Amino acid sequence: MSAIDVQDLTKRYGDLTAVDGVTLQVAEGEFVGVLGPNGAGKTTLLEMIEGLRKPDGGEVRLLGEPVWPRNPRLQPRIGVQLQASSFFERLTAREQIRTFASLYGVGAGPADEWLERVGLTDKAGARVEDLSGGQAQRLSIACALVHDPELVFLDEPTAALDPQARRNLWDLLSSINESGRTVVLTTHYMDEAEALCDRVAVMDHGRILQFDTPAALVRGLDAPARITVAPGTLTADQAAAIPGVSDAAEDLDGVVLVTRDPAGVLTALAAGDHLAGVSVRTGTLEDVFLSLTGREYRA
Numbered sequence: 347m348s349a350i351d352v353q354d355l356t357k358r359y360g361d362l363t364a365v366d367g368v369t370l371q372v373a374e375g376e377f378v379g380v381l382g383p384n385g386a387g388k389t390t391l392l393e394m395i396e397g398l399r400k401p402d403g404g405e406v407r408l409l410g411e412p413v414w415p416r417n418p419r420l421q422p423r424i425g426v427q428l429q430a431s432s433f434f435e436r437l438t439a440r441e442q443i444r445t446f447a448s449l450y451g452v453g454a455g456p457a458d459e460w461l462e463r464v465g466l467t468d469k470a471g472a473r474v475e476d477l478s479g480g481q482a483q484r485l486s487i488a489c490a491l492v493h494d495p496e497l498v499f500l501d502e503p504t505a506a507l508d509p510q511a512r513r514n515l516w517d518l519l520s521s522i523n524e525s526g527r528t529v530v531l532t533t534h535y536m537d538e539a540e541a542l543c544d545r546v547a548v549m550d551h552g553r554i555l556q557f558d559t560p561a562a563l564v565r566g567l568d569a570p571a572r573i574t575v576a577p578g579t580l581t582a583d584q585a586a587a588i589p590g591v592s593d594a595a596e597d598l599d600g601v602v603l604v605t606r607d608p609a610g611v612l613t614a615l616a617a618g619d620h621l622a623g624v625s626v627r628t629g630t631l632e633d634v635f636l637s638l639t640g641r642e643y644r645a
């Protein structure tokens with residue numbers, strides 16, 4: 347049984363089709379990312395999957411159960427990260443998470459442990475309106491996880507975080523997934539999708555353009571590798587003469603060699619003692635997005 351089964355899901359706002367016939371399945375224990383620029387339809391899609399928004403067409407089943415109309419059997423089994431603005435007012439961080447916990451019959455002990463896990467123990471007595479954006483974000487994630495759900499949904503969980511806090515949250519989300527939970531997140535960040543997700547759904551204009559592992563998406567591009575050697579190591583003409591190099595040009599970083607045979611070209615560079623400062627770049631999810639949409643990725 348799929349953890350998530352979405353069939354032909356559609357949502358329209360007037361003339362705008364925000365989600366346009368999306369079909370996808372997510373297996374239990376998978377970590378899935380929905381990646382796309384502003385307005386792609388990620389939030390609308392997620393809200394319908396969570397059962398928070400009524401679709402105009404199509405159907406969603408979570409853990410084998412229909413989500414719409416609201417299905418109380420599912421509530422204890424899924425965790426949805428709410429926007430920070432949906433906190434109860436005038437409560438401290440500790441009161442906030444204990445309140446969420448008590449709604450699910452979870453005691454104060456586990457609630458306080460979650461504050462610790464997201465690094466908010468020293469802010470436990472602060473009112474939620476006095477937390478920074480990143481702190482509020484972490485509290486909202488802890489509140490979504492406090493009842494130990496099987497299926498976790500996070501909408502841009504690292505949006506307001508600094509790089510260190512982002513990394514910490516990546517570790518936390520990985521550990522939740524490794525403990526068997528199915529995790530779905532939306533993100534603008536290619537590196538985040540690549541680092542965390544088993545599979546990535548690339549979304550634009552309400553449609554899923556591709557849904558596959560990051561490696562398969564990049565492999566499907568069949569993009570050549572770009573090998574850069576340090577300036578002064580060899581000229582562009584010398585580089586172009588190496589067997590397997592389809593193009594070579596100088597730029598600020600050195601000489602860039604384009605090839606579909608990176609191993610052969612690196613061997614030739616090594617034989618000529620030209621490996622100083624070498625770097626190799628293969629395709630990225632950014633290239634995948636460009637190739638799928640014809641547009642540069644702009645979050």
Ligand SMILES: Nc1ncnc2c1ncn2[C@@H]1O[C@H](COP(=O)(O)OP(=O)(O)OP(=O)(O)O)[C@@H](O)[C@H]1O
Pocket residue numbers: 359362364382383384385386387388389390391
């Ligand atoms: N309640 C609404 N009423 C009218 N239009 C809406 C509504 N919610 C979303 N939209 C529109 O639907 C489209 C998809 O929005 P959505 O928020 O799902 O995109 P998103 O990919 O999550 O974007 P972001 O990354 O900015 O959060 C956008 O064009 C948006 O303006």
